[in-house]
Amino acid sequence: xxxxxxxxxxxxxxxxxxxxxxxxxxxxxxxxxxxxxxWLGIRKKDPAYTLMARRWSKGFTVTxxxxxxTGTCIGLxxxxxxxxxxxxxxxxxxxxxxxxxxxxxxxxxxLGIYLYTWNRFKNPYIHWAFSIPVILGSTASAFFIMTVNAxxxxxxxxxxxxxxxxxxxxxxxxxxxxxxxxAGHMILSSYATSAYVLAAIAAFQLLTGKxxxxxxxxxxxxLTLAFLFSIGTAVWGDIAGKYLAEYQPAKLAAAEWHxxxxxxxxxxxxxxxxxxxxxxxxxxxxxxxxxxxxxxxPDYEVIGLNxxxxxxxxxxxxxxxxxxxxxxxxxxxxxxxxxxxxTRIRREQGAPRLLLRGIVIAAPLAMLAIELGWIFSxxxxxxxxxxxxxKTAHAATTADNVGEMLILFSALYLFLGIVSSxxxxxxxxxxxxxxxxxxxPVEK
Amino acid sequence: xTLELLGITVLWIFxxxxxxxxxxxxxxxxxxxxxxxxxxxxxxxGIIERYLSPVWEVxxxxxxxxxxxxxxxxxxxxxxxxxxxxxxxSIALVLLSLRGSFYAFAHYGARDSLLYQFIYGVxxxxxxxxxxxxxxxxxxxxxxxxxxxVNLMLDKLLTSPYSWAVVFxxxxxxxxxxxxFLTYYADKARDVQATKLLRSxxxxxxxxTIFASFMVFxxxxxxNPYHFENMLNNSWMFxxxxxCFLIALAVLFKQRNYGVGFVFVMLQFAFAFFGYxxxxxxxxxxxxxxxxxxxxxxxxxxxxxxxxxxxxLLLVPSLILLMRLFLFDTKYxxxxxxxx
Numbered sequence: 068x069x070x071x072x073x074x075x076x077x078x079x080x081x082x083x084x085x086x087x088x089x090x091x092x093x094x095x096x097x098x099x100x101x102x103x104x105x106w107l108g109i110r111k112k113d114p115a116y117t118l119m120a121r122r123w124s125k126g127f128t129v130t131x132x133x134x135x136x137t138g139t140c141i142g143l144x145x146x147x148x149x150x151x152x153x154x155x156x157x158x159x160x161x162x163x164x165x166x167x168x169x170x171x172x173x174x175x176x177x178l179g180i181y182l183y184t185w186n187r188f189k190n191p192y193i194h195w196a197f198s199i200p201v202i203l204g205s206t207a208s209a210f211f212i213m214t215v216n217a218x219x220x221x222x223x224x225x226x227x228x229x230x231x232x233x234x235x236x237x238x239x240x241x242x243x244x245x246x247x248x249x250a251g252h253m254i255l256s257s258y259a260t261s262a263y264v265l266a267a268i269a270a271f272q273l274l275t276g277k278x279x280x281x282x283x284x285x286x287x288x289x290l291t292l293a294f295l296f297s298i299g300t301a302v303w304g305d306i307a308g309k310y311l312a313e314y315q316p317a318k319l320a321a322a323e324w325h326x327x328x329x330x331x332x333x334x335x336x337x338x339x340x341x342x343x344x345x346x347x348x349x350x351x352x353x354x355x356x357x358x359x360x361x362x363x364x365p366d367y368e369v370i371g372l373n374x375x376x377x378x379x380x381x382x383x384x385x386x387x388x389x390x391x392x393x394x395x396x397x398x399x400x401x402x403x404x405x406x407x408x409x410t411r412i413r414r415e416q417g418a419p420r421l422l423l424r425g426i427v428i429a430a431p432l433a434m435l436a437i438e439l440g441w442i443f444s445x446x447x448x449x450x451x452x453x454x455x456x457x458k459t460a461h462a463a464t465t466a467d468n469v470g471e472m473l474i475l476f477s478a479l480y481l482f483l484g485i486v487s488s489x490x491x492x493x494x495x496x497x498x499x500x501x502x503x504x505x506x507x508p509v510e511k
Numbered sequence: 512x513t514l515e516l517l518g519i520t521v522l523w524i525f526x527x528x529x530x531x532x533x534x535x536x537x538x539x540x541x542x543x544x545x546x547x548x549x550x551x552x553x554x555x556x557g558i559i560e561r562y563l564s565p566v567w568e569v570x571x572x573x574x575x576x577x578x579x580x581x582x583x584x585x586x587x588x589x590x591x592x593x594x595x596x597x598x599x600x601s602i603a604l605v606l607l608s609l610r611g612s613f614y615a616f617a618h619y620g621a622r623d624s625l626l627y628q629f630i631y632g633v634x635x636x637x638x639x640x641x642x643x644x645x646x647x648x649x650x651x652x653x654x655x656x657x658x659x660x661v662n663l664m665l666d667k668l669l670t671s672p673y674s675w676a677v678v679f680x681x682x683x684x685x686x687x688x689x690x691x692f693l694t695y696y697a698d699k700a701r702d703v704q705a706t707k708l709l710r711s712x713x714x715x716x717x718x719x720t721i722f723a724s725f726m727v728f729x730x731x732x733x734x735n736p737y738h739f740e741n742m743l744n745n746s747w748m749f750x751x752x753x754x755c756f757l758i759a760l761a762v763l764f765k766q767r768n769y770g771v772g773f774v775f776v777m778l779q780f781a782f783a784f785f786g787y788x789x790x791x792x793x794x795x796x797x798x799x800x801x802x803x804x805x806x807x808x809x810x811x812x813x814x815x816x817x818x819x820x821x822x823x824l825l826l827v828p829s830l831i832l833l834m835r836l837f838l839f840d841t842k843y844x845x846x847x848x849x850x851x
Contacts, residue, residue: 128615129615129616131568131615132568132611132612132614132615132616133612133615135568135571135611136571136607136608136611136612137608138575139571139574139575139604139607139608139611140604140608142575142578142579143575143578143600143604144601144604145582145589146578146582146589146592146593147593147596147597147600147601148593148597149593150589150590150591150593150594151590153582153586153589153590153593154586154587154589154590155586157582157583157586157589158583158586158808158811159811160583161579161582161583161584161586161811161815162583162811162814162815162818164579164582164583165579165580165583165815165818165819165822166818166822167579168572168575168576168579168580169818169821169822169825169826171572171575172569172572172576172822172826173825173826173829175568175569175571175572176569176826176829176830176832176833177829178568179566179568179569179833179837180832180833180836183836183837184836187836200829225808233808234808234810235808235810235811236810237810237811237814238814464593464594464597465594465660465661466594466595466597466598466661466662468597468598469597471598472597472598472601475601475602475605476601476605479605479608479609482609483608483612486612486616487612487616490616
């Protein structure tokens with residue numbers, strides 16, 4: 068690996084995005100959870116849910132702050148690190164970038180209102196209603212930014228004349244073939260991950276011996292939402308697979324170590340690859356599944372890597388990223404089912420400790436799955452920055468000091484990560500929910 | 512009006528919006544640090560926090576909006592400014608990030624730490640100084656192009672009297688705008704002590720502001736005669752700006768109608784800022800980029816303008832709602848819990 072400007076710019080961009088996405092995913096998902104909890108609180112007249120919404124939104128302000136500042140970083144780094152790319156493609160993605168900032172603006176305004184108007188209105192539904200524009204804004208901004216990334220994967224809606232992009236059709240560029248699968252999968256996985264983060268907090272409290280009904284209610288609610296959104300993410304993953312088979316076969320083939328073009332292709336999970344002989348050892352192979360995933364039928368012919376010029380192959384290690392993401396996804400869908408089964412059987416004691424531990428682990432795993440999915444998706448389109456049009460190596464800045472900037476931002480993210488975790492823990496440690504909710508009876 | 516002129520006008524309006532809201536925020540950070548040292552922080556902290564809490568995130572968006580819009584409308588700016596500003600831009604980003612996140616952290620205990628207030632207060636002055644450098648660079652003379660490479664001549668920037676005049680103007684303007692607004696806000700909250708203190712800050716920073724403006728005006732003359740010529744052609748705007756300044760100062764001395772006073776401060780900066788912007792045209796970066804190097808696809812241009820208008824239709828009512836709830840709601844401003 069040569070540490071030239073392109074490589075350094077790639078590392079810095081992935082560092083910023085990798086850090087930002089943790090907070091961005093929470094920023095998209097947590098408002099949904101808060102809104103549902105507040106609505107349940109009003110409807111059921113149960114202060115436990117209202118308190119949930121309040122406590123979650125308190126913590127949310129910290130994560131949203133880090134999300135905003137790291138989002139500002141990546142927004143400007145696009146031009147600072149990839150000036151050539153922005154000069155050529157900037158115009159084609161101008162509309163969605165613009166709409167994204169509008170959506171973000173909209174969210175920022177109503178988030179301010181939502182956070183600071185608790186108790187200000189006699190009708191509690193008025194305050195709850197302010198959470199709707201927050202959800203709309205955050206989800207819309209995720210959608211718009213995903214169309215930008217989708218455009219880089221499936222560029223269309225323009226002509227290339229002498230190295231310049233002209234005759235842009237903004238809507239065609241925005242609603243490219245990659246947009247539906249990318250946006251839907253990302254938004255749903257953000258919801259699912261956020262639900263798991265909140266579920267993990269409740270499960271952790273129960274593990275430490277807290278008995279208050281607040282925590283059980285929080286766990287039931289968040290796990291229900293986590294289940295729904297995890298299933299949604301998985302179903303949408305199927306749409307994403309079909310998109311890849313049709314438009315980016317190199318990415319799918321590299322993810323599956325699929326070399327020969329053939330129907331009735333098998334899904335390969337795990338294993339070790341011998342690059343010379345293209346033989347896969349120690350893998351779990353499930354017949355027909357790749358064809359079904361790619362084309363909806365066992366007879367679907369999946370294009371193999373050998374039909375693609377080797378210079379356009381993505382790195383083959385993305386197979387493990389894909390597997391990791393898919394395995395965690397299944398784990399996320401299975402855990403709530405186990406939870407229901409156990410709580411039905413053991414009505415008295417609730418879920419066993421092992422299962423509670425499994426829920427606590429699910430939160431970092433879900434976050435890991437988002438990271439893996441993203442790295443898979445981004446590395447999977449290398450060597451291209453604009454698939455089919457512009458190579459990454461031709462897009463990076465020519466300025467010096469990219470290395471120093473990498474160190475500078477690494478220090479910044481390290482600092483922000485430590486301080487935000489510290490603040491979040493301290494915020495709730497000395498102020499348990501039951502102290503804020505003395506009126507609710509304690510369960511045996 | 513051509514499309515590119517419309518584009519840069521809207522962007523300039525957003526940049527102006529950022530200057531006002533960000534100045535209030537940056538200045539507030541500095542004042543609360545300064546009052547802390549003088550042990551007067553209890554007087555102003557309530558006022559500052561009540562105003563900033565609901566709006567700090569909105570402040571950030573104005574800046575992002577400007578940058579995204581500029582790059583979208585004028586892709587060449589991404590190339591020149593992006594390449595040249597890697598280091599100063601990154602440093603400004605780190606400062607912005609520290610400050611932005613600190614504001615949220617502060618709610619939960621960090622506020623009492625002197626170190627925290629120091630960082631919060633000082634970054635509040637460094638950020639406008641570093642952002643103002645971009646305006647300096649736009650005058651030309653600090654960027655050289657050799658073949659494909661664009662270079663920022665940092666030593667030239669750091670030794671130029673013009674660039675220091677701009678930095679000085681940025682800092683004192685921030686303090687003046689912020690103090691004038693907070694005086695109005697404190698007065699509305701009927702907080703006599705805070706009003707008195709903040710009013711003294713506003714008066715204190717008024718003279719340096721106008722002095723720095725003249726300095727910048729004069730140093731442009733030697734640095735970029737072309738621009739200076741243009742400014743003279745629009746001199747009525749700068750005179751109007753000065754007039755508004757005098758009215759604002761008179762209001763501060765008369766000790767009432769601070770709201771009107773702040774409107775005149777806003778007008779003072781609006782005239783100066785738009786006068787500066789207007790005379791800067793057609794150049795976005797002298798002499799490399801003009802507004803003619805804008806979007807090449809008419810369809811994208813039209814789409815952007817539609818998005819602008821649709822976005823404004825959404826934003827303006829929302830902003831008005833935000834202001835009604837937190838700026839013009841007397842009970843909120845006074846810190847009284849309200850139920851409607």
